[in-house]
Amino acid sequence: MSSTAEPAPAADPPSAPAPAPGRPSAPGFGQDRLWTVDEHLADILAAVHPLDPIELQLPDAQGCLLVEDVTVPAALPPFDNSSMDGYAVRTADVAGATEEFPAVLTVVGDVAAGSGSLPEVGPGTTARIMTGAPLPPGAEAVVPVEWTDGGTGGGAATAMSPAGPGDRGAGGEVRIHRPVEARAHVRARGSDVRAGDLALAAGTVLGPPQIGLLAAIGRGRVRVRPRPRVVVISTGSELVQPGEPLGAGQIYDSNSFALTAAARDAGAIAYRVGAVTDDADTLRSTIEDQLIRADLIVTTGGVSVGAYDVVKEALSSVGDEDEAGAGIDFRKLAMQPGRPQGFGSIGPEHIPLLALPGNPVSCYVSFELFVRPAIRALMGLKDIHRPVVRATLAADRTLSSPAGRRQFLRGAYDAEAGTVTPVGGAGSHLVAALAHADALIVVPEESSEVGPGTEVEVVLIG
The missing domain is CATH 2.170.190.11 (Molybdopterin biosynthesis moea protein, domain 3.)
Structure with missing residues (x-):
């Protein structure tokens, strides 16, 4: 469900012990405390491991991480x-x-x-x-x-x-x-590369020039870590597909389109599933049907505390719940937007699942912070995070932020001037402002306000 309100921050009780490394925390863990952004991300990355290497034809290897050194079999060009x-x-x-x-x-x-x-x-x-x-x-x-x-x-x-x-x-x-x-x-013969030269080293991401070089030296197949298959599912009985008429109380499903595009931008092969109604059995069946083609599942909506937030109910028994370590943990994060989050693994193959909020901005910010790093970790990449810079806040007023919560505001970054300007308000439903932003302005937990001219941390998402 595309919930439109996030709970107010609660007092932070004593910290619970950290989850076991290398797997999601057990179901139910962390529901009675606020998790930090860093803790939640660390929990995800501890459970997400690079996909096993496979051999692919060159056209299918674009965007993948090479896992073998490739040497030149014959000089290029092969003759004067x-x-x-x-x-x-x-x-x-x-x-x-x-x-x-x-x-x-x-x-x-x-x-x-x-x-x-x-x-x-x-x-x-x-x-x-x-x-x-x-x-x-x-x-x-x-x-x-x-x-x-x-x-x-x-x-x-x-x-x-x-x-x-x-x-x-x-x-x-x-x-x-x-x-x-x-x-x-x-x-001259060999003026480009000589026989026995290292053409590409393991760890290289294969873009168009690298694909061209492999073809030029006669390699038709290479061993790579494949692009992860990401299935995106939006939930909510109020959601209508773009192009269809809206009824009373209905809105268009934008989250699944934005998340699918974002997953592809991150390097994944993404599949979008049409909006699922607020029915636990239907959602459970839909997710189970998608397990066969998923390396990662992302849901949006239905993770808060509303009467019709059925994601928790559906995910409590999806797949093979008897598998040791499988299950989804729903937790509250000390962040805005995006406080309610869910994470765990489902099915006998322990497919990672991230359950994101339904508000458009909450959903997209959560993707940038948690899903994108998970996708790139599955690809085996070392650089999994967006670039982070420091910039001077160019604002005509002081920006407020809830105490104890890390806030992410939309912004427009000017690299030449070294400034960032807020775009739109702080509301988690303001999707139009998000479309005009290329950065996230980070207000740390210990700050309740940030004034014009302050140096702030900026996450570049453009």
Whole structure:
């Protein structure tokens, strides 16, 4: 359910013992105290472990973490080749060439990219060559076509189109107007990488350039940690899918769309499940059906104390509750927005589940603080957190914050000026303000107000 109110802060009783490392705390643990943001995050990260490596085809490996060193099997480029359209020559044959006194060479053939059999360039001869084509034997450099008359019958650079099949372009002459040094306009074999070089080290995240390099050295498959599969489920009988008409008391389901997009932005493969009504059996059945394709499940709504907050009821018996350590712990955090939270594991495979509040801002802030790090931990990444900077608060008034709670305000960060400006109010329903923010302004627990000009911590989410 998309609850619209979060309970007021309660007195903080003596701290309970920390949960056992490496797994979520037991069901029911922590319900009688306020958890700090750091404690809740530590509990999540202690239970989330990198996914096992698998071998993937290159197109499917984008965004994944490489778990093996990849060495170069053969030099790249594998042969000396031309970086220009022009003529392959011996340097002695064009020494001293000028516009007035050009070097006149006999064309012995054409060399196109992909050519196998190559003509030999001897004294007084040349081969017409295309960009990327192998340098023929005897040639020492390439003269760009712009430095020539284009060859007999051409007279311009447009004459460089290669000969057709069976016609090697032999015969005719070309006048060359400038000299060249040895190796001019030649890409040397192995000038990019050499055989045996380390192409990519384990721990590299595979983006487009890395995928391109792997393809260039002939690797069609690589061993990586896969992108986690994240299932997003929103709850609430009042939710309607965008594009459908609204009835009385209904609102559009925005949380599942925002969370699915955020999960993909974090690197996951995300699946959005349409809003589930406030019925414990329906929600329980929906979650159990999703376990087969989930490495992580995220729910939104129904984690507070309302009469129709059925997530707690549903999750108390979802999956195989007899599995040791399985279960969901619902707790209150000393933060705003996002005080009510749930975390644990479900089913025989102990799939991690994070239950987030229903208010749009509470939901998204909770994702940034807790779900995004969990996704990136599943990917095996070391850098799991958003960048954090210090900035000067540019505000026209003093900002208040509940004592004892860490507050996260939406803001617009100006890197050049080193300032951050609040965007919108503090209400956890103000989704429009969130759409115009690229940062979260952090007001620590020990501060009840922050004035203009104060240096604050800023989490960059843009």
